[in-house]
Structure formats: structure tokens, C-alpha cells
Amino acid sequence: xxxxRRIVTLxxxxxxxxxxxxxxxxxxxxVRDSWKVEAAQRTQILAQDQRRYGGGRVAHETHANxxxxxxxxxxxxxxxxxxxxxxxxxxxxxxxxxMFYEWRPDGATSSVFYExxxxxxxxxxxxxxxxxxxxxxxxxxxxxxxxxxxxxxxTQTITPASALNPAVFSLTTIGGRAPALCDAGIQVPTATAxxxxxxxxxxxxxxxxxxxxxxxGPFGIIEGDAANVTRSNASVVTQSDARGGSLARLxxxxxxxxxxxxxxxxxxxxxxxxxxxxxxxWGHFRIPAASTPTPTAKVYAAGFNPxxxxxxxxxxxxxxxxxxxxxxxxxxxxxxxxxxxxTLPTRPAGIPWQITxxxxxxxxxxxxxxxxxxxVPARQRAASPSGxxxxxxxxxxxxxxxxxxxxxxxxxxxxxxxxDLSGRIAALSAxxxxxxxxxxxxxxxxxxxGAVDMLVYLSRLAPDDPVATSNDGxxxxxxxxxxxxxxPRYWVASG
Numbered sequence: 001x002x003x004x005r006r007i008v009t010l011x012x013x014x015x016x017x018x019x020x021x022x023x024x025x026x027x028x029x030x031v032r033d034s035w036k037v038e039a040a041q042r043t044q045i046l047a048q049d050q051r052r053y054g055g056g057r058v059a060h061e062t063h064a065n066x067x068x069x070x071x072x073x074x075x076x077x078x079x080x081x082x083x084x085x086x087x088x089x090x091x092x093x094x095x096x097x098x099m100f101y102e103w104r105p106d107g108a109t110s111s112v113f114y115e116x117x118x119x120x121x122x123x124x125x126x127x128x129x130x131x132x133x134x135x136x137x138x139x140x141x142x143x144x145x146x147x148x149x150x151x152x153x154x155t156q157t158i159t160p161a162s163a164l165n166p167a168v169f170s171l172t173t174i175g176g177r178a179p180a181l182c183d184a185g186i187q188v189p190t191a192t193a194x195x196x197x198x199x200x201x202x203x204x205x206x207x208x209x210x211x212x213x214x215x216x217g218p219f220g221i222i223e224g225d226a227a228n229v230t231r232s233n234a235s236v237v238t239q240s241d242a243r244g245g246s247l248a249r250l251x252x253x254x255x256x257x258x259x260x261x262x263x264x265x266x267x268x269x270x271x272x273x274x275x276x277x278x279x280x281x282w283g284h285f286r287i288p289a290a291s292t293p294t295p296t297a298k299v300y301a302a303g304f305n306p307x308x309x310x311x312x313x314x315x316x317x318x319x320x321x322x323x324x325x326x327x328x329x330x331x332x333x334x335x336x337x338x339x340x341x342x343t344l345p346t347r348p349a350g351i352p353w354q355i356t357x358x359x360x361x362x363x364x365x366x367x368x369x370x371x372x373x374x375x376v377p378a379r380q381r382a383a384s385p386s387g388x389x390x391x392x393x394x395x396x397x398x399x400x401x402x403x404x405x406x407x408x409x410x411x412x413x414x415x416x417x418x419x420d421l422s423g424r425i426a427a428l429s430a431x432x433x434x435x436x437x438x439x440x441x442x443x444x445x446x447x448x449x450g451a452v453d454m455l456v457y458l459s460r461l462a463p464d465d466p467v468a469t470s471n472d473g474x475x476x477x478x479x480x481x482x483x484x485x486x487x488p489r490y491w492v493a494s495g
Contacts, residue, residue: 074139114149159481164479208267243372275347282338301313336463
């Protein structure tokens, strides 16, 4: 079986439609051993050691396009026919929007597809004797393509172990060798209440092993009632509307409390080019309305034995500064707050760290509660804006805030965030009829091969909305399923 080399388009299922067959064995052929793929050029930033012979380490890099090149043998029954075939090929390569270069080596089972990123460059090697005698000529062609090859996407529909919001989904093993693209779709049934969701957070990570005894993994949902409250002026109390039925509450007569959890950051891969991982921490608090000063919260980390004088690691953005928690105007309500990003080492393995959240109330005896924490990889998450107001003139909303789910629909639907973070929405009864809608900000959704967990959280309120309202952030969404459409990718080709 000969090589397959074609210029194609791909539908949403990854099925190719041939635009030009580059090995049609009639008018187009590739000169033997001329085909090659040139890896994308890397642009690297080095962290230089200022000592003699210290050298430098790569701290960051970006990639240009890769290139696919070959010598195309163009023939025809007549000289004019050969020229016509050449012109037809170059015309396709001049405007390649939405096209892919398909390659399947002789004997391989599967094709890979390189996204064509721009017009080709070419050199026509005209030899008068060859053209006059065989009505053929050779063109050396180079096509800029994406840095990675890909295969057809596959959709997996996952139901979480718990339908509570937020939820963590364990995806089916991700194939390929390079980071895979993923379109994340969240199904919203008609029974879900409330229908409207202003804010969404999606995060993903690759667990490598179980955490050390007595600890939890660095990413996921950490329940407030699992905190170590010994000597911390807080207690675990029953609260029927809390996520797990109970939460950690500031003790009566106390002004502040420290809630701590032991985590093991070594069970996840380090961030690129380092031995550390950046952990973004969000807190879900239950806060009363009152005229007393603003309650606050902050997060920090310390080593295994913080009582022996270990230095604390504070967040990159806020340092040792308490974050204000916005009160509701009436009653008691739940609020999500972004507490910041902490950098922790991932080596050596099995060394736990203590994460602490300090809650400070507006007045002594005021009941400030911690329902749960969301800890997500800062470089592997996408979210709606936080710290923005969604409240307009009552009872309307701020039309400038990019609502994740506008609400008002009585039809079961699926909201999809594509790998490039743009948004689409469709009715479950007609999933092919997708419409453009608001997306998210953050990192492109790229999943490492192997086991992957994905966290999804929806909220009717924007975290840290500076305008106080009576709205409750108790988000009783049901998250029945997530649709993950995964496109495996490879460095060069699929085995």
C-alpha cells in the first residue's frame, strides 16, 4: 500500500473530504524520499545563572509553525494538461483556510492530519527535456502547518460520581502522545434550577498517584468540614444547605479562625520547565448581612510542621493581605471568593504541605462559615470573569457581563467551550444546530495523555462581585453529564 498524502477538510466528526489527492498516481505524485516534516521552531526564554559556568535553564517557550515539504511530480497527457494540473494544485494551496494535510505512511494503520496554517511556498523546477518529452515537471512545495499532528476527535459522555455542584469528572484515558485538544460540553436539563448561570469554572489535571496518608491531592474540592479545627477557634457544624450537609464555622466569641488541610502536591506533574506547581484557591463562604466591618479571608501554605517556625508561603497576587468578603444586603448567603495563587514544590514525593485559610469576621461572635475550597491548577483552568458586577438596575442584570448561561430557556441544552475557549450552545434535541455564545478566559483546554480529572462549577453570581445584593450564591445546579470531545495529537505520526 502506498503512502496517503492528501489535502482535505474535516467535518465535526473528523471525517475527511478530499480536496486534492497528492498521490493520485495519474497527474500528481511525490518524488521518492523527498517528503519531510520540519519541526516547529522554538522561541525560548532562559533563566540565566549569573555565576561562572552556571549556564541557563529554559523557563518558557513558544512555537512557530511546523512545515511539510515535498517534491511534487506533476504530469499530463499534453504539455497544456500538465500546466493546468500544476495551476490547479497551486490554486488550492494559495487559499487553504479550513484545510488539513493528511499523511499515512506506507503500511501504517491510521492517518494523521496537520492543520494548514497559511499559503504554500514553492519552487518550480522546469527542465525543458523532461517537460517536452514526458509532459511533466517538478515543483518543490512547502506548506506551513500546526506544530502538532492530530487524529479524528472522539466524544465521551461522563456522569460524575456526585451530581452536586461543583463536581469532578474522571475522563476516559486520553490517547495520543502530545497534549490533546478538548471541547468541554456541559449538559443542562430542563429540571435544573436555577436555569441561569453567570459564572463557570472548568479545570483539568493529571493525577499520577494516590496522595500520601493523611493528605488530599492538591486539586479538586476540599470540604470545609474536613478541615483540621484543633486550636483554630472553629468547629464543624451541621448546615442542611451546605454542599456536604456540614461546614466549618467560626466559634462564638472568636474574631478569627484558621482552617487547615494537608495536601500532597507531588502527585501531579510540575508546571512546565520547573519543579513547582501553581495552585489557584477559591473559597465558598457563608456570610451574614450586618452593619459591622467587612469580613475577610486569606490563604497561605506552610511546611509539614508549621508550629516549629516554618516560613509561610503567601499568594502571588495578594501576599499577606486579607481579602474582603462581600456581604449580602439581607439574611445570610453563600459567596465564592478567589483567594489567590500559591506556588508549591512537587519534589520530593510524598512530602505534605499545610494549606490554611484564615477567616476573620466583622465582629466577635459573628458566624462566618467555610463550605468548601476549590483548588485548581492556575495554568490549566478556564473561567468567567471574577471581581466584576453582574447587577444592573434591579431586577435586571449587567448586559456587559458575559453570562455563561443566559437562562430563560425551557429546552434541555448543552453549552460547549471549545479548546480555544470560544463558546457554542445547542438544544440537546438538535445538537448539530450550534450557535455562537460567550466563552471563557484562561488557558486553552489541552489534556495530557493518560488519566485526566476535570472539575466543573457553575454559579448564578460572579465571585467577588463588589456590589452587595440579597442574591444567594447557593448554587443547586445538577450536573448530570459532561461531553468531552477529545482530539488526540502527536509529535509527528500515530503508531
